[in-house]
Amino acid sequence: MRPTVHDVAAKAGVSLATVDRVLNNRPGVRSVTRDRVERAIATLGYVRDVAAANLAKGRNYPFVFILPEGDNSFMRGLEGEVRAAMARSASERTQITLLPVPAFDAQVLVQALSEAHESRPAGVAVVAVDAPEVAEAVKRLRDDGIAVVTLVSDLPGSGRDHFAGVDNIAAGRTAGTLMGRFTGGRDGSVAVLAGSMLVRDHRDRLEGFSAVMAEEFPARRLLPVIEGQDDPVLVEKLVRALVEREPDLAGIYSLGAGNRGLVAALEKTGNSKTICTIAHELTPHSRAALRSGTIDAVLNQDAGHEVRSAIRVLKAKADGLAVIEAQERIRIDIFLKDNLPIEQA
Amino acid sequence: MRPTVHDVAAKAGVSLATVDRVLNNRPGVRSVTRDRVERAIATLGYVRDVAAANLAKGRNYPFVFILPEGDNSFMRGLEGEVRAAMARSASERTQITLLPVPAFDAQVLVQALSEAHESRPAGVAVVAVDAPEVAEAVKRLRDDGIAVVTLVSDLPGSGRDHFAGVDNIAAGRTAGTLMGRFTGGRDGSVAVLAGSMLVRDHRDRLEGFSAVMAEEFPARRLLPVIEGQDDPVLVEKLVRALVEREPDLAGIYSLGAGNRGLVAALEKTGNSKTICTIAHELTPHSRAALRSGTIDAVLNQDAGHEVRSAIRVLKAKADGLAVIEAQERIRIDIFLKDNLPIEQA
DNA sequence: CAATTTTTGATGTACGTAAATCAAAAATGT
DNA sequence: ACATTTTTGATTTACGTACATCAAAAATTG
Known part of the structure; x- marks a missing residue:
C-alpha cells in the first residue's frame, strides 16, 4: 500500500x-x-x-483566454480546443472564460487585458499582438501576481511567463528545406506569400525560409514577398497575377492564413500540380488541398497541444511551481497526403 | 459552485x-x-x-508491460517512457510492473504472458511477436477479463483490445512520397533496407513504400529488399556491398532498426551526402545523422505518446468504458534537420 | 526558578463520493 | 386485505489531505 x-x-x-x-x-x-x-x-x-x-483544498483556477475573432480557420480550431478544455474544467478544477477580440487590434487587446485583470483570474492566456502598449498591459497583470502565457504569437519583452507556440524560425527553415528538395528536379523561381509583415510569426517564418534557401539552394531565385492580408479574395487575385507574370514558377510558400484563395487560384489556372506548394496549419481546406495534390506539404502547430500546455503552465505558475520548459515545447508537424491524421469531430 | x-x-x-x-x-x-x-x-x-x-473507491490499476530486451535504441526509449509512467503511478493510481523478454522469441513471450497472467493484473501491454501461439496466450488473458493492448507491433486476430502504435502502411507511403520527391532531380535506383520480413511492422512499411513508388514514381527502379536483421555490423557490411555494386544509387529507405551500421557505411564510403537516406525512429544516433546530413528524413513514432495512450486505454477497458479510437491514434512524425525537437534527458 | 514563548499533540470538521446497513414505505401478486 | 417483494430513505464510515482550535509539553528568557 x-x-x-x-x-x-x-x-x-x-x-x-x-x-x-x-x-x-x-x-x-x-x-x-x-x-x-x-x-x-x-x-x-x-x-x-x-x-x-x-x-x-477546494482549489480551483480561474483563467481567461483572449482569442481573435474572425473566420481564420486556425483560430476557430484554437477556440474549439479552448472550449474542449472548458468542458474538461470540472475534472481539472479550472474555470475558463473566453474573451474574443477583433484580430490585429492592439488598442482593443489592451482593453480586453484590463477587463480580464478586473475579474482577478489566476492566469491569462493571450494571442498577442506585437505592440508596446500590449506589453505594458501584460506587465501590469504580472505585477499584480497574475500569470500570463502568450499563445501562438509571442510578445517578447513583456515579461510574460511563457510562450505556448512553435519556433517559427525553425518552421520557416523546415519549409525551406522541403521547398528546395521538392523542386530539386526543375528550374524556376519560388514565391513567398505572407499575411502581413507586421505580425511576428510571419516575419520569423520568412526569416527561416530565406536563410535556408540562401544557404542551401543558392541557385533558386526568390521573388519579392507578396502580402495577402490573410484575405482569401485578395490572395486569389494576387496569386492569379503571380502565375501569369511568372510562367516559370516552381514553388509557392504560403506562410500565413487564408489558403482558400491560394488553392482556388492554383486550381482555376490549372497550376495545381505543376507548382510545389507548401502552406501552414492543417484546416479542413488545407487538408482537402493536400489530399487532392494542390498543396504538397502542410506545416502545422497542434492547437490542442498549445491550449493544454498553456493551461498546465498557468496552473504551475499560479501555484508558484517550476515548469519543465523542454516538456512544454510545441512541435512543428509536417503533413503530407500520406500521413494525415484522421479527421476529428 | x-x-x-x-x-x-x-x-x-x-x-x-x-x-x-x-x-x-x-x-x-x-x-x-x-x-x-x-x-x-x-x-x-x-x-x-x-x-x-x-x-x-481506492481504485488502482495493476498493469504489466512486456518489452523486448536488447540494445535497440527505440525499445530502450520506450522502456524509459514506461519508467516515467511508473514514476507517475502515485498520482495516476497505476501500479506498473516491467517484464523484459528476449526480442523476437515467441516461445518466451508466451511464458511471459502467462507469468503476467498469474499476477492477476487489470491489464497487460505487450510488444507483440506475430505468432499464433502468442495470439493464443493473449486470448487466454482476455477470456479471464484482463485487458490487453499491443504496443508498437500489433497482433491481429488475437482479439487484443487495442493497438497503440502507428499505421505502418501509411508510414511506408509517407517515406515513399519523400523519397520520390527528394530524389526528383536525379536518376538512379532506390534500395530498401529492412530488419526482417518476419516482423509485421516491416512488412507493412515495405508494402506502403512500394505502393507509392509504383503509383507515383514508376520510372524509379527499386532494388530487391536487403534484410539486415537490425544488426549494425551486418547492416554496415551489406550497405558497403550495396554502394559498390550500385554506383548509381539515388536513395536508401531503412525501415527497420540498427541504423548505426547504415550511417557508418555511408560515411566511411563517402556517400553520406549523395544518397538520399530515409530512416525510422528518432534516437540519439539517427538524430546525429540527421543533423550532419547523412540521413535526410526520419519518420518517428512518439514512444511517450504510445505508452500514455496504452495506459489510458487499459484503464478504460478495465473499467468497461468506451475508448475514442480517433483520439488514441498515434501520429507519424516527420523530422528533418530543421524541426528536430529539443533533446530531452 | 518562574514566566514566557515556542513547539507539539490531540481532536474535529471539511471536501465529494462510494458503499454498506437497516428500517420504512410503496408496489405487486394472490 | 394480506403477505411478499421491490423500492426508497436515513444514516454511517471511509478515502487522504487541509486547516483550525485548544491544550499540553518543551524550550527559552529574564
Missing part, C-alpha cells in the same frame, strides 16, 4: 499535525523535528495524494 | 442513496425514479468529481 500522512507521522514519531505543518510549510516546527519528518518522508517514499489534497 | 450529489438529490426529491444507486448502476430503482434523477443531473449539469470518486 501507498504510504499516507499517518504512516509518515508514525515513522517520524510525531503527530499528524506536525507532519501537516512540515508538508505545507507552516511555521512552528523546530528544524530537528522538520528533519525527522523529512527523513521519514524520504525513507517511506511518501508522495502527497494530489487528488485528495485538491479535494480538501 | 459546482453541483454535488446532494444538490442532485434535493433537485430530484430523492435521497442521497437513490442518487448513488443511479450513478453507479446499482439495482433497486424504479425507472420513473431513475428518470427523475437523470433529469435532475441533466438540468443541474452535474458531473461526478472523478478525484473524489477515485479517492472513495
